Amino acid sequence: MSRIWPVIKREFTEMVRTKAYIFGTLLGPVLIAGMIAVPLLFLHAGGGGERHVRILDATGTGVGQEIAAALSATSAGDAAAGDLGDSRFVAEPVPVTGTGDAERRAAREEVVRERSSLDGFLFLAPDFMETGHAAYEGRNATSMTQMGQIRSIVTQAVRARRLNEAGVDPRVLAQVLQPIRIDTRKPGAEDETGAEAESAVLIGMLMAMAVYFAVVLFAASVMRGVLEEKRDRIVEVLLSSVTARQFISGKVMGIGAASLIQMFVWVGFAAAALSFGPDIARSAGLAAPDLPRVPAQVAVVFLFFFATGFLLYAAMFGAAGAIATTDQEANQLQFPVTIPLLIGFFMMYTLIADAESGTAVAGSLIPFTAPVVLPMRSMMTDVPTWQYIVAVLLMLVTVWALMIAAAKIYRIGVLSTGKKPTLKELGRWLRTA
Amino acid sequence: MKHAVEMTGVVKRYGDFEAVRGVDLRIPTGTTYGLLGPNGAGKTTSIRMILGIIEPSAGEIRVLGEPVSREVLDHVGYLPEERGVYKKMTVRRLLSFLAELKGVAPRQSAPWIDRWLARFEMAEWRDSRLEELSKGMQQKIQFISTVLHDPELVILDEPFSGLDPINQRVLREIIGILKKEGKTILFSTHIIEHAERICDHVCIIARGRLLVDGTVQQVKTDHGERFVSIATADGSDAGAVLRASAAVAAVRDPSGPGEAGRGLHHATLGPGADPNDLLRELVDKGVPLRRFELVEPTLEQVFIDRVGEDPVQDERLQEREVAHV
Missing domain, CATH: 3.30.70 (Alpha-Beta Plaits)
Structure with a gap:
C-alpha cells in the first residue's frame, strides 16, 4: 500500500487541479439549480402564468359564454386540465354580430401590440354550431398543451349543447360529460400525482447522463495518462519503483477518487435541492416547484454503479492507453471502448417506452450497460431484488476479470514502443504476462 | 557486501528468442562499472531485469546482496535511456513524488530538493511547470530525480545520449560526486570512449552473452x-x-x-x-x-575485436527486443 499511496495522491491532486475538473464539479450544481430555478423564473416573468383569451362569438347562441366560463375555471392542479404547469386561462366572451371581421381584425392587432395583455382569440363563426369549425389565433398557438386544453373545452361545450338540443336529460348529460381522470404513479410512490412519474423519468435520465459523461471523461483520462507516461517515457522510471499492477491500480484509484468526489458533490447538491428547494422557493414568495422524491436506495445504486462502472471502463481505457503509441491511435481506440456505454445510454428510450421490457432488464444486468441503465430504471420502476443482486455480482466479477487482463496488457504494452500490437500479439501478452 | 549486483546464469526468453543468454556478472561495490555492447546486445533488457521491471526467464539476480524486491530497489537510482517527465507538474512536486515512490517522505525530501536545485542553479525554477523548462533543464531535473533519494547503486542507461556538451559535463560532475561518496555506478553505453574515461570496471556483452569483464586494465591485457x-x-x-x-x-x-x-x-x-x-x-x-x-590496445580495439561488426544481425536483434518487451 505504501507504494500505491504516492501514485494515488499524485493522480488525485493533479486531476483536481485541472480546470476541467473544477469547472465540472461546479457545473453540476449550477445545472441542477438551473433546472429548478429557470422554469420558476419563466413562469413568473410570464405575468403570473395567466393566458388572456377573447372568445369572439358570432353564433348568437351564447355558446361563447359557456366556453369562456369553462376555460376560466381550469387551472393548475386541476387534473382534468392536463399539464398546464402554473398557467391558467382568463377568458372573456364577446358576442359579435354579422361576420365579425372587424372584431377579428381588432383582436389581431391587439394581440400583436407590444405589452398587450391579450394572448389570443377564439373566433366562432355564425355557422359554427353546424360545421363545428372554430379558429384560434394567438401568441400561444404553438403551445400544444394550451391548444389541447382549448380544443377539449370547446368540444365539450358543443357536445353538451348538441345533446341537450337532441333532448338528452341534463342529469344524464352531466354524467356523460363527467371528466375522466387517469392517475399515473410508479409502484411504491406515495402520492398520486402524475407529475411524480414524469419527473422520475427526468431524474432517471439525468442520472444516466451523469454516469455516461463522468465515466467517459474520467475513464478516458486514465487512458490519456497512461499514454502520456508511455509516449513521454516517464513510465520506465516509475516501474523501477512500483510494479505495473501497483501503478495502474494507484492511477485508477486516484482518478476514481476525484471522480467520486465530484459525483458526491452533485448528488449532495441534488439531494439538498430536492429537499429544501420547495421551502426556499416558498420563502422567496414563489410557487413551490413540483419535485419528485428520490429514495435513498436509488442514490446508493447510483453511486455503486457509477464507481464500478468507472472501474470497468477505466480498466479498458488503461489497456487501450498501453496499446496505443500515439494520440491518434488512442482516439481511434476510445470510440470502440465507449460503444457499450453508448448503447446503454440509448436504452434510455427503451426504458421510457417500457421499463420492464426484456431489453431493459438485460441492459440493467449486463455490466457494460448497467451503470447507465440500472440507476435510471430503479428510479422509474420497482426493480426486483434478485436483479439487483445479479447485477452487482456480475459487475464485481467483470470488474475483477477486466482489471487483471488490463494489468497484463498494461505491463507489456506500456514498455513496447514502435507499432501497435496485433490482436494475436495481444493474446500472447494476456497468456504470458 | 562485496557485490552491488550479482547476476548468475540469467536468461531472458521471449518466445523462442533469447535476448539474454546466460549472463554471469558481478559488479563490485563502490566501482564505476561500464556495461558495453552494441545496440541490441541485451544491455537494456539486463538493466530492466536488475530493476525488476521485467522478470528473468531463468537464473538469479541479487541487488545490494538481496533478491530483487521493491524494498531493495528503494536504494537504487535509475536514469533510463528513454526518459521523460510529467510536463504539467511543477519541478518540486515531481521530484517530491519520485522521491516518495522510493520511500522518502515529502517532508524529508524537501530540503534535499532545494539543495540539489541550488547546486544546479535552478532554485528559482522550483515552482515552475516542467513544460516551461528548456530540454536541458528538464534533463537536469531527471539527473536530480535519479540521485535525490541517496541511492547506494545508480544505474545510468546510455546517459550521455541526447545531452548537450554542458549537460554532459554536469553528468560527469554528478558521477564524480557519486564516486567520491563511494556509490556503485552501473553505466551502459555503446560509446567506448565514455566508458574508458569514466569507468574502472567494464564488461562487454553482445548478442545476449557476456564476452569480457574485469578492470579496464585487465580487459585490455587479457583480451586485447x-x-x-x-x-x-x-x-x-x-x-x-x-x-x-x-x-x-x-x-x-x-x-x-x-x-x-x-x-x-x-x-x-x-x-x-x-x-x-x-x-x-x-x-x-x-x-x-x-x-x-x-x-x-584501446578499449575500443578490444571491443571491435571481440564484438566484431555485424550490423545486420544487431539491428534484427534490436527490433525483436523492442517488439517483445
Missing part, C-alpha cells in the same frame, strides 16, 4: 591484442627475425606512408608472451633497435 612497435636503427628489415620468434603471433607489414623501407614493424604478441623475452631475443640476434615500444 598487444603490439610491439619496432624500428631498426639502420632501416634494415627485421621481419624474418620477428616471424621466427616464439613470442610473436603475427607480423604486420609496414603500412602507411613513409613506413616502408625504414625498418618499421608491428608485431602482435602471442597470448601470455612476455615482451621482455622478445626484446632479449632481438638484441641477441643483433637487430639494431632504434625503438622498441609496447602498445596497449
